[in-house]
Amino acid sequence: MNIFANLAFRGLATGAVYALVGMGIVVILQTTNVMNFAQGDTGMFVTYLAFFMITTVKVPYSLVLVLAIAAGAIIGLIVERFMMRSVRSRSHLSLIMLTLGLSLVFQGLAAFLFNSVPLLFPPLVTGDPVKLGPVILSRQDIVVLLATIVVFGILYLFLYRTKQGVAARSISQDEYAARVLGIPTPSIYMLIWAIGSALAGLAALLIVPRFSLEPSFMGLIQVKAFSAIVLGGMDSVFGAAVGGLIIGVVENLVAYQFPAIKDSFMLIVVVIVLLVMPQGLFGKRQQRRF
Amino acid sequence: MVPSRGRRLTANVVLVALVLMVPLIFRTKPSIIGYLNIAMLYALATQGLNLLMGFGGLVSLGHAAFMAIGGYTAAVLVMTYHVNMFLAVVAGVAGAGLFGLVIGFPSLRLSGFYLAVATMALGSSVADVIKRLAITGGDYGLSNIPSLRLGPWALTSDASRYYFFVVVLALVFAAVRNFLSSRSGRAVRAVRDSEMTAAAMGVNVAAYKLITFVFAACIAGLSGALYAFTISYLHPTNFGLTFSIGLLSMSIIGGLGTIIGPILGALFWVMLPLIIGAKLTYLATVIFGLSIIGSVVFLPRGLSELVIRIQTRLKL
Numbered sequence: 001m002n003i004f005a006n007l008a009f010r011g012l013a014t015g016a017v018y019a020l021v022g023m024g025i026v027v028i029l030q031t032t033n034v035m036n037f038a039q040g041d042t043g044m045f046v047t048y049l050a051f052f053m054i055t056t057v058k059v060p061y062s063l064v065l066v067l068a069i070a071a072g073a074i075i076g077l078i079v080e081r082f083m084m085r086s087v088r089s090r091s092h093l094s095l096i097m098l099t100l101g102l103s104l105v106f107q108g109l110a111a112f113l114f115n116s117v118p119l120l121f122p123p124l125v126t127g128d129p130v131k132l133g134p135v136i137l138s139r140q141d142i143v144v145l146l147a148t149i150v151v152f153g154i155l156y157l158f159l160y161r162t163k164q165g166v167a168a169r170s171i172s173q174d175e176y177a178a179r180v181l182g183i184p185t186p187s188i189y190m191l192i193w194a195i196g197s198a199l200a201g202l203a204a205l206l207i208v209p210r211f212s213l214e215p216s217f218m219g220l221i222q223v224k225a226f227s228a229i230v231l232g233g234m235d236s237v238f239g240a241a242v243g244g245l246i247i248g249v250v251e252n253l254v255a256y257q258f259p260a261i262k263d264s265f266m267l268i269v270v271v272i273v274l275l276v277m278p279q280g281l282f283g284k285r286q287q288r289r290f
Numbered sequence: 291m292v293p294s295r296g297r298r299l300t301a302n303v304v305l306v307a308l309v310l311m312v313p314l315i316f317r318t319k320p321s322i323i324g325y326l327n328i329a330m331l332y333a334l335a336t337q338g339l340n341l342l343m344g345f346g347g348l349v350s351l352g353h354a355a356f357m358a359i360g361g362y363t364a365a366v367l368v369m370t371y372h373v374n375m376f377l378a379v380v381a382g383v384a385g386a387g388l389f390g391l392v393i394g395f396p397s398l399r400l401s402g403f404y405l406a407v408a409t410m411a412l413g414s415s416v417a418d419v420i421k422r423l424a425i426t427g428g429d430y431g432l433s434n435i436p437s438l439r440l441g442p443w444a445l446t447s448d449a450s451r452y453y454f455f456v457v458v459l460a461l462v463f464a465a466v467r468n469f470l471s472s473r474s475g476r477a478v479r480a481v482r483d484s485e486m487t488a489a490a491m492g493v494n495v496a497a498y499k500l501i502t503f504v505f506a507a508c509i510a511g512l513s514g515a516l517y518a519f520t521i522s523y524l525h526p527t528n529f530g531l532t533f534s535i536g537l538l539s540m541s542i543i544g545g546l547g548t549i550i551g552p553i554l555g556a557l558f559w560v561m562l563p564l565i566i567g568a569k570l571t572y573l574a575t576v577i578f579g580l581s582i583i584g585s586v587v588f589l590p591r592g593l594s595e596l597v598i599r600i601q602t603r604l605k606l
Contacts, residue, residue: 035403086587092402093349094586097542100535101582108575116572216532223414223531226407234404264418267411274408275396 002134007252009132013141015248016148017207021218021225022232022240023148023155024199030235031168031192034084034095038102040218040225042197043204045106046072047213048114050205051121061124065205072201073194080193085186110215118217123209144206151199152241158195159237168192172235220263224251227270233283243281298606309456313449323448329553329560330455331517336540336552337466338509343538344547345470346502347482348397349406352413353510353537355393358529359416360386360511361518362426365435368519370425375439379515386511387504389416394503398496413534420526431525438519451520458516459553462509467549469505478502543581545592554593 021039028036050068053059059067079102087094110116123140130137159165167183168191179185204218211217225240228247232239247266255262273280316322339353364382367373373381396408420426427433438445438454445451469475477498480488489495518524536559544555558581563574585592 029403035406083583083587090586093343093347094590096349096403096406097538098583098586100538101542101579101586104535104539104579104582105576106579108572108577108579111572112570112576219531223410227411230404230407260422264415267415267418270411271396271408274400274404278400278404 003256004253005134006136007256008249009135009137010141011249011252012245013137013145013248014252015228015245016141016145017203017210017221017244018224018228018247019148019241019244020144020151020203020206021200021221022228022244023151023237024196024203025225026229026232026234026237026240027155027159027199028192028196029229030172030237032084032189033092033172034099035092035226036196037096037099037222038079038106039099039196039200040204040222041103041106041110042072042075043200043202044213044215044218045110046075046201047121047204047208048110050201051119051213052114054122061122065124065202068201068205069198073198075201076193076195076197077190079197080190084189084193107215116215118212118214121208121213124206140206140209147202147206148241148244151202152237155195155237164188164191224266227266229280230270231273231280233280236280236282239280239282297604301604301606310453313452320448323452325560325564326557327448327451327455327520328517329556330452330459331513331520332537332540332559333552333556334459334462334513334516335510336537336544336556337463338506338513339537340541340544340546340548340552341466341470341509342502342506343541344545344551345475345482346478346499346506348499348502349402349409350393350413350506351406351410351531351534351538352393352416353409353506354529354531354533355413355416356386356390356507356510357514357517357533358420358524358526359389360514361524361529362420362432362514363511364515365432365518365524366425368436369432369434375436375519376441379512379519382515382518383508383511386514387508390504390507391500393507394500397499397503410531410534414531417526417530420529426526427524429526431523432518433523435518435522435524437522438516455516458512462512463549466509470549474498474501539578539582542585543578543592545585545589545594548591548594550597551592551594554597558593 021043025036025039028034028039046068049071050064053064053067054061083098083102084095087098124143125139127139130139130142159169167178167188170181170183171178171185171188175185207221208217224247225244228244229240230243231246232241232243251262251266254265258265312326313323335353335357338356339350342348342350342353360382363385364375364378367378367381368375393409393412396412397405400408421429438451440454443450445454470479477488477493478501480491480493481495481498485495540555540559541552542555543558544553545551559578562577563571566574566577589595591598
């Protein structure tokens with residue numbers, strides 16, 4: 001019993017990682033209809049910048065955290081203003097391709113500027129693992145879990161309680177109607193890209209101490225984050241958060257019983273979910289549009 | 291300007307002559323021929339993806355899996371079961387085609403990024419499964435795969451393989467071209483442009499989507515089988531998501547929806563790291579990314595756009 005509680009909570013901590021990345025993807029996806037394949041690598045690149053600031057420039061950690069979020073936001077603004085805006089009217093396919101190109105650029109730049117040798121990134125909080133009843137979790141894991149909850153809360157308040165958030169959601173329903181009603185769509189797009197990419201930076205910075213910093217470290221995490229948003233429904237931040245946590249827990253339990261199929265299991269589940277209920281657990285059911 | 295037949299014929303003859311002379315030109319540098327061979331195999335796989343994405347409008351982020359299935363099927367049949375190499379390659383192509391049918395089924399219900407995620411998931415799990423199987427060498431990879439044989443002739447030298455691949459490439463590209471200008475090809479393109487219109491015109495949308503997937507998978511499987519017998523080493527991680535994205539990049543950079551695009555894209559992909567040197571190899575990744583962005587934003591037909599411009603300039 002103890003083992004399973006531990007496995008489940010460890011899984012929860014891993015799932016929080018997927019949830020953090022997934023929420024960033026969903027924020028961009030639900031408003032701009034762009035599946036951002038560069039989400040993970042934006043975060044990876046920001047983390048390299050942060051590593052450079054911590055080790056070479058010796059900036060204090062808390063300031064680095066703020067700077068990293070700002071750097072992510074700036075990257076998002078640039079991507080939206082100079083790449084996405086000019087091709088928005090084209091097909092989904094071109095938009096996906098743009099983000100794939102962007103992720104290659106980040107991977108190449110990171111390896112070129114900072115070398116591709118794996119680096120150890122210091123955690124935000126150090127210290128002995130914490131015992132919560134039968135469960136033992138590292139302090140960084142708890143920070144990631146708390147961050148997931150806080151980020152979800154902020155995003156929820158933003159999307160449902162502010163003018164800009166409501167505007168963003170209206171764009172996702174019908175961009176043309178939103179423009180007619182006087183919503184400044186270009187600036188909302190800028191805002192959404194800034195928030196999504198800032199989240200990418202924050203997420204990568206918080207989760208990198210669990211892995212090692214190298215140009216490809218976000219690859220598998222991003223695949224899992226995609227799985228999370230598919231499971232949770234592609235247009236729901238709540239779905240992405242819960243989907244991420246579910247995937248983390250299930251994956252950890254499966255890995256304990258059947259270590260061989262750890263990575264494939266969730267992927268197959270994702271395909272089945274896509275086929276049987278494409279709207280996911282919490283997404284809105286949509287009519288199929290040609 | 292009406293293109294003149296005479297000039298076009300001359301240009302084609304010159305081009306064919308150049309292609310055939312390449313091994314003679316680089317006689318002192320056989321490694322170049324080796325890289326060209328790899329580029330041709332990639333071009334083959336990319337042509338499949340191009341058929342799927344450029345002409346069929348279906349995304350695949352798991353295309354490397356078809357190559358893996360073709361390659362592993364052929365290699366295992368030859369090495370473990372001592373099957374004739376030609377039959378093994380055919381089996382590899384068939385195996386990839388069968389898997390294409392399996393992956394094709396989600397495409398009937400999904401489109402856009404839903405399909406992208408589904409193919410990504412299926413593609414990544416193929417690499418993962420191969421890694422766990424004993425017969426495929428698992429995590430150690432499959433090494434010492436015998437070299438390519440064509441009946442009684444063993445194609446051991448790079449130059450002999452070069453000529454063989456040129457022939458294979460020409461045949462496959464001709465087949466794709468003929469397919470696209472046939473009734474079925476027009477149906478496939480109609481489905482890409484508007485499923486509803488195509489269906490209203492009496493096109494069986496589901497059947498043509500599956501046909502495109504199977505055809506694309508077969509071509510990639512052929513590429514994978516030939517790759518196995520050329521490199522004589524296969525490893526599952528070489529066929530993961532990264533390589534699928536690589537194939538996608540080649541088809542985008544070369545130009546989606548053009549017949550020559552895959553060749554240009556694959557040549558660019560293989561040759562650029564050689565040109566800028568081993569020290570700056572990471573810079574190549576940056577350039578690839580920028581080329582994709584540039585292709586999407588400025589040149590929707592990628593490098594083929596340049597070729598088409600040269601053609602009009604020379605009035606071919």
